Every structure is written in C-alpha cells, then in structure tokens.
Amino acid sequence: MLFDFDKLPARERYKLAVSCVVPRPIAWVVSQDAAGIVNAAPYSFFNVFSEDPLVLAIGCGPGKPEGKDTLRNIKALGQFVVCMVPESAAEQMNATAVDFDSSVDELAEAGLTALPSTKVKPPRIGESPVAMECETFQLIEIGPHTLVLGKVLAMHIHDDCVMDAEKNYVDTVKLGLVGRMHGRGWYARTTDRFDMPRMTVDEWAAKKAKAAE
Numbered sequence: 001m002l003f004d005f006d007k008l009p010a011r012e013r014y015k016l017a018v019s020c021v022v023p024r025p026i027a028w029v030v031s032q033d034a035a036g037i038v039n040a041a042p043y044s045f046f047n048v049f050s051e052d053p054l055v056l057a058i059g060c061g062p063g064k065p066e067g068k069d070t071l072r073n074i075k076a077l078g079q080f081v082v083c084m085v086p087e088s089a090a091e092q093m094n095a096t097a098v099d100f101d102s103s104v105d106e107l108a109e110a111g112l113t114a115l116p117s118t119k120v121k122p123p124r125i126g127e128s129p130v131a132m133e134c135e136t137f138q139l140i141e142i143g144p145h146t147l148v149l150g151k152v153l154a155m156h157i158h159d160d161c162v163m164d165a166e167k168n169y170v171d172t173v174k175l176g177l178v179g180r181m182h183g184r185g186w187y188a189r190t191t192d193r194f195d196m197p198r199m200t201v202d203e204w205a206a207k208k209a210k211a212a213e
C-alpha cells in the first residue's frame with residue numbers, strides 16, 4: 001500500500017513514522033532554567049550521527065503553546081545532558097513525560113537522583129547507566145519542530161557496565177536499555193539479540209560460492 005505524503009496531514013504522517021521506524025532509542029534530556037530549576041523529559045526522535053565531533057540530534061515538537069521546557073532551557077543555556085533509559089527506570093522516565101508546569105523539578109517529582117555533571121550545569125540522572133554531557137551544536141527549525149544538535153563533551157557510564165576501560169569496551173546488554181516502539185506506550189528491550197558479523201568482499205564471495213555448491 002502506498003501512502004502519499006502530499007495527501008496526508010502531519011498527524012497521519014507522524015502515526016505512520018512512529019509505527020514503522022522502531023525501535024527508537026530514548027534521549028532522557030536533562031536541562032535547567034535560569035533559576036536553576038531542573039527539567040527532565042524523554043525524546044525518542046533521537047540518535048547519534050557522527051563521532052568527530054560526536055553529535056547527537058533530538059527532534060523537539062511544539063507541545064504546549066509556550067513550547068517545551070527542554071527546548072526553552074537549551075536555547076537559554078546552550079547546555080543539556082542526555083541520559084539513556086534502562087528498563088529499571090522506565091516508569092520514572094514515563095513520569096518525567098507528564099506535562100508538568102515549568103516550575104516543577106521533574107527529577108525530584110519522579111524520585112530520581114540528580115548527580116553533578118563535570119562540564120555543563122544541568123545534572124545527570126544517577127539511575128541512568130549512560131549520561132552524555134552536551135553543548136548546543138546547532139538548532140535547525142523544521143516546521144513547528146526544532147532539531148537540536150548537541151555536541152557531546154563527556155560521557156558517564158556506570159562502572160559495572162564498563163568491561164575494559166583501556167579499550168573502551170562497554171557491556172551493552174548490561175546497560176539494560178529500552179527503546180520506544182509504536183503507539184502511546186509500547187517499548188522494547190535490547191536483550192533479544194542475534195549476531196551477524198560484517199563481511200569483506202572475499203568473505204561474501206566465499207559465502208556465495210558455498211551457497212551455489
């Protein structure tokens with residue numbers, strides 16, 4: 001079936017996209033306003049796109065009339081922290097998506113631990129096994145959305161999830177991260193894996209020859 005985006009309103013395009021582009025990693029974005037009030041909210045229009053510098057992107061929608069607190073804080077301070085979401089903190093992540101007034105500290109509200117960052121003002125979430133301290137790289141307006149590009153300045157990983165600090169080997173499965181699926185509340189675990197190593201041209205030729213035997 002063909003869905004022609006010239007004939008579909010934005011809401012319907014959104015439904016198709018979030019049903020099919022799955023699972024999406026979740027950026028649990030911690031930001032801070034001028035008065036120091038900490039804000040946290042999940043964003044699953046999110047991924048990393050480069051490593052020199054390491055730049056991540058977050059798609060921030062319009063939300064309430066005055067805009068989302070996350071974007072307002074990022075525009076004002078130019079700093080934020082992206083924490084990855086483990087299954088053990090999934091319900092707390094969901095609590096931080098409640099449309100609280102901007103005066104509410106969502107970390108306190110959800111019973112989460114704010115730990116100090118090293119290079120930016122907003123704290124990181126202690127319950128998250130991976131936290132990336134970011135400064136704004138670029139803001140790109142896409143219709144009523146803003147694509148926030150963040151340059152990652154530092155990354156915290158829980159000690160028990162680092163297998164070899166010298167080689168920067170991480171126990172990815174132990175992170176226990178979740179991804180967002182479709183609808184308003186479906187998520188996926190990252191524990192159901194399969195292994196498929198990359199191939200050289202020679203390995204591909206050998207595989208083809210073997211299949212033809």
Ligand SMILES: Cc1cc2nc3c(=O)[nH]c(=O)nc-3n(C[C@H](O)[C@H](O)[C@H](O)COP(=O)(O)O)c2cc1C
Nearest residue numbers: 041042043044045059060061068069070097098099
């Ligand atoms: C798992 C999850 C993923 C979300 N992803 C996005 C997203 O990518 N973009 C967006 O604008 N809102 C997203 N939301 C909604 C925001 O988290 C929600 O509007 C939140 O209240 C924004 O908070 P803020 O005003 O403190 O920034 C998501 C919500 C959930 C639960």
